[in-house]
Amino acid sequence: MRFQRRWVVALVLSSALALSGCSLVGADGRGASEGSGHVTDHPSPPTTTCETVTANLNMPDGMASADEEATPPDTDRLQSALDRCAQSGDSVVAIHLTGAGSDQDFLSGPLTLRQGEVLMVDPGVVLYASLNPSDYEAAGGGTCGTVSGDGKGCRAFIEVRAPNTGIQSEIVPGAARGRIDGRGGEHILGENLSWWDLAEQARSQNLPNVPRLIDANAADRFSLADVTLANAAGYHFYYKNGDDLSVWGVRIDTPGSARNTDGIDLDGVQNAAVVDSWISAGDDGIAVKATSKPSRGIIVRGNHLFGTHGISIGAVTTAGVNHVLVTDNTISGRDAFGNRSDASIGIRIKSAAQFGGKVQAITYRNTCIDAVSHPIVIDPDYLRKTGDHPPVFSDIRVEGLKATNSPANATSQLKGLDRNRPLTLRISDTTVDAAAVQTRDALIRAHNVTFDGKPLASLGGLVAEGADAQPHLPSCSFPAFPAG
Structure with a gap:
């Protein structure tokens, strides 16, 4: 039987709603917001x-x-x-x-x-x-x-x-x-x-x-492969203003309590792939930024994150971030050493008026999240930094997401900047087992979306939900961080 999807659009102007290796299988089809970068073959050592x-x-x-x-x-x-x-x-x-x-x-x-x-x-x-x-x-x-x-x-x-x-x-x-x-x-x-x-x-x-x-700047055609990075004093790998980056099979082995130790940061990057990596770190696991040049054409696929602040866009988005595909990843709230991180995050888009810009055509697909404090965060008021560079989040898609074993106080956010610059979000086949979700200034198109088993509905008194008899959720398992 072929299911007919019914989309109902709701404009949420200001409300807060508290609704009372990895095997991943999700909905097929490509969206307009997918990354246009290419996934290269696994890098080979020089001959x-x-x-x-x-x-x-x-x-x-x-x-x-x-x-x-x-x-x-x-x-x-x-x-x-x-x-x-x-x-x-x-x-x-x-x-x-x-x-x-x-x-x-x-x-x-x-x-x-x-x-x-x-x-x-x-x-x-x-x-x-x-x-x-x-x-x-x-x-x-x-x-x-x-x-x-x-x-x-x-x-x-x-x-x-x-x-x-x-x-x-x-x-x-x-x-x-x-x-x-x-x-x-x-x-x-x-x-x-x-x-x-x-x-x-x-x-x-x-x-x-x-x-x-490791800090790389204007280093086009860079490969980071099959190496373990551990216990960085600050960020583990920061790649800025470069084209054609391949990160493949990397392990980042650092406690989740080590503050400001981002795993992999891409800033002003075009045509990049981050694939099949294992990341335990004390801040963003993978972050895509745009300080002075735009970031676009990026694929983040088949990675496993532990105790991090998740797979993020931002915080600095001044030059613009677009066409990013994040697919078939697992995110755990426990680090590689089994310690629970109270600040753990699943998928995240963050910015603020001090360093904001356009974030558009971003797709998160087939995402498995476990024991995370903030399963979904879309936040234009990061650190409440004010300025003249307002962030605008548009054409954001979440297609197939499952969050389990969330702590009792787990909270998600779906927020736009204001009613003139709302978040535009299309979210489907998503289930989060924590009830709390804060919404504001968001144009949401939802299909098969539940928080704590209840539909994403009654947003500002408006219905924003379509449903099939059987949602197309990812099938999730969470592998342990590998030894060696």
């Missing part, structure tokens, strides 16, 4: 190796000697290899980090990838980041490792400013993937606090000056 650098350290507990911590012994030899291997044109080579016997570890200060280089962290090898704030001092100096100023006092651990680059490992049965570890929970040199402690201090004071783990 040519320029240099192989062998580990001289064994750091089973993630710490070296006092002298080695004060002056990381591998910085110069790693950067020298990277400098020697710089390419031109379309040439791409590998720089391998490999182990020897019990020596499987490197300890380094900040590094810079050059054009045409893919850093290969071999299976079982760990590249540890320095704990010495002076190693990361940005131009001007003096603030890295402090809570002060604009929070830009540190360089990243790995910086990329050139095209045809990447960071990868390889999958070998029985071996741990190559790992880059920021040691965000360890005490920074000379202090009785960690990078993460600085972030906690910054809740009430200025901004923390901590290093990102």
Whole structure:
């Protein structure tokens, strides 16, 4: 039998309504709001190796000697290899980090990838980041490792400013993937606090000056594949103003309590795919932003998130975000270590008038959510930041979403900025087992949508619901974060 869908439109001007691996199967068909980016094949390592650098350290507990911590012994030899291997044109080579016997570890200060280089962290090898704030001092100096100023006092651990680059490992049965570890929970040199402690201090004071783990800017044709990123002091991977990004099979292994440790951030990115990755982090799991250039043509597919603030658009959307497809993902409110995150979020669009812009043609499809505090959040008043850049959310689609085991106080939001700039949302085949959903200034077209088993209805006294006998919900299971 073919079901005929009935859509009824409601304009919600100001109301709050409290309604009294993964197997995913959802409704077929493509919508106008789907991402136009392409999903590339799994990235392959370069066929040519320029240099192989062998580990001289064994750091089973993630710490070296006092002298080695004060002056990381591998910085110069790693950067020298990277400098020697710089390419031109379309040439791409590998720089391998490999182990020897019990020596499987490197300890380094900040590094810079050059054009045409893919850093290969071999299976079982760990590249540890320095704990010495002076190693990361940005131009001007003096603030890295402090809570002060604009929070830009540190360089990243790995910086990329050139095209045809990447960071990868390889999958070998029985071996741990190559790992880059920021040691965000360890005490920074000379202090009785960690990078993460600085972030906690910054809740009430200025901004923390901590290093990102990987920061790539204008690095077209970048690949991040099969590597584990762990314990970043700040963001794990920030990719800005680039085209043709492939993130595939990455693991981000960080507690959900580590504040401001976003997993994967895309800012001003065109033609990007984030696929089959496992992400446990203390802020947004995956975020799409647009600070100075638009983000568009992005696919986020088959990922598993743990204890994060979800799969987000925003907060900065000034240059515009459009044509993003988020499909076949699972989102759990527990991090990789089994700890429940009270701030966990499922799918999210956030911005504010200080840094807003047009967000349109966004599709979330076949999304499985479990034990999350805020299953769906669409919020144009993020942090209540005022300004001259109002956010406008239009042509937003949620097609097939199931949220289970939500905590008793779980709340969703479906909000537009005002009645002149309402949220336009088409939501179908969605069930959330928590009753509370706040709505405001929203033009909603709903079909087969329930919160706590009751239809999404009576919004401002208007009916906004069509229904089939059998909704087309995703079939959900939630795999554990993998070991190794």
